[in-house]
Amino acid sequence: MARSRAPSSCFGAKKQRLDEETTSRSCVPRNGLSAPGVVRREMCYFCFDVLHSHLHNTEPPSAPKTFPNSSYPLFVTWTYGKDEKLRGCIGTFTAMNIHSGLREYAINSAMKDSRFSPITEEEFPHLTCSVSLLLHFEEGKNYQDWQLFFNAVDRT
Template sequence: MRDYGNSSQLYQAGPEHALFAFSVLDAFLNNDDHDEVPGFENVNTALFVTWNMNHRLRGCIGTLEPRMLHKALKDYALTSAVRDSRFSPIRLKDLPHLECKVSLLSCFENAANWEDWQVGKHGIIIEFVDPQLNCVRTATFLPDVPPEQGWDVVQTIDALIRKSGCESRPNAALRNSLQVVRYQVF
């Protein structure tokens, strides 16, 4: 499995990160240049940007690879808003109804097995060889996804297997073949 690092630096997203994402999206939707300099530190971190409208997911894309925050947040604010293939692009009229959450990912570590993580505390990345197609599959959920869905550890792992594109039915053998990396969002 790829090494995601073991960042000892803990970064916490605050309202200023979400406000910056909103300003980037607003400028884009209004065909304006966005030249605002963020008022937060330009750290090297993995991140995800999540957009919700009326408390329902409207877009969520990020990167597990650490990137410089100023540019990465600008890029992923737009990518998650207008290029998440699960949704139609966010429009200008949607802005008043949107909520934004920025997640800065830290503390990546290999789990001992597929059960070695806690719902609500850890985000997880799975990697495995698809038993039907013999190709490598990966998928991730941020820490807040399982509790929002009411999932336990097994349900979360099975949902990740399906999210990866694997068409095999999740079972004990498939779960035991998983490599799992856990991480946290502060």
């Protein structure tokens, strides 16, 4: 059983409500930790753009130049409404390039999470997106060697 020793680097954003003057350098991950050079609000923007193009059958956005294309295990989470109710969350424990990973999992988490029906155009304006990059994996001592809301767990 592998687990992430530290919380994932995660940034959540509601694209249409972000202050355009705030720079990506000043973003704070949801877990309160900073991951300089890794987490960028533009990752959430990119997921919104990917989902928008999918919903409207238009060309997908090109690879962004606003954040690096490093490899990390990652998850994309969609929540809905003011209560931010979970609407989809899918990712991978296998490290992959951020650009292609976000492109793939923005769609998969929105359309293929078996717990939910696919996200619709009508829901799009009410969505919030979170991107989680998983860091610092280590072997767990046993099945109880993890903390709720702190570790990501791979049960393999």
